[in-house]
Amino acid sequence: VEAVTQLAREQDAQALVVGLALTLSGALGPQAQRAQALADALAGRLDIPVHTWDERLTSAEARHRLPRPARRASARKRRPKGDLDAMAAAILLQAYLDSQRGPASE
Template sequence: MGRVLGLDVGDIRIGVALSDLLMITAQGIETYTRRDEQSDIQYFCELMNQQDVETLVVGLPKNMNGTIGEQAEKVQDFAEKLKTACGRKLVYWDERLTTKSAHRTLLEADMSRRKRKAVVDKIAAVYILQGYMDSL
């Protein structure tokens, strides 16, 4: 069974998390800074090949009332292009509270604002992926 890659997709950065081989824990591996769509897609296809990724879990930023807004549409557009280009199973995960949880975790760790900004997307990706894996 292949690994699972979790993404917290933003306009500027993408938080990246990867499952362990036993599918028990999600590890944050990086915060990727976006370049252009083609470069981004190529980067993630290569990463998925290197890490033997079978499934892609993408956080879907729904509105609090459950509707899909403009940001969620952008995320879906990018995720569908990734799915097509990289040939992986795609799962959307409701991420409404993940970024807020990630910020809270980092605040509790007494991390400076600048450092928080650098890792919050990666931590959010961990929450997305861990939530998905816990649901299996």
């Protein structure tokens, strides 16, 4: 909590978005409860909005979007988890931002 609070202040964040790992049925499972607790703790320390957003299937979408490594034997290493997590976070944030724009005007 302290590291995120400090980073938000250093970067002059205007809001934070915390991903909620809801179950496929939409229920708050143990991971989502921890994320909600994190969001609540951050909201108590910062004077900016802290939003939660459904992160269901963002990792699956990230796997689909990231290029596959070459199939050669020398390139059979797994993609670094950080790449997948970063892409999933970008997908989550873009979905949140898109929801805030409202309907597109024609």
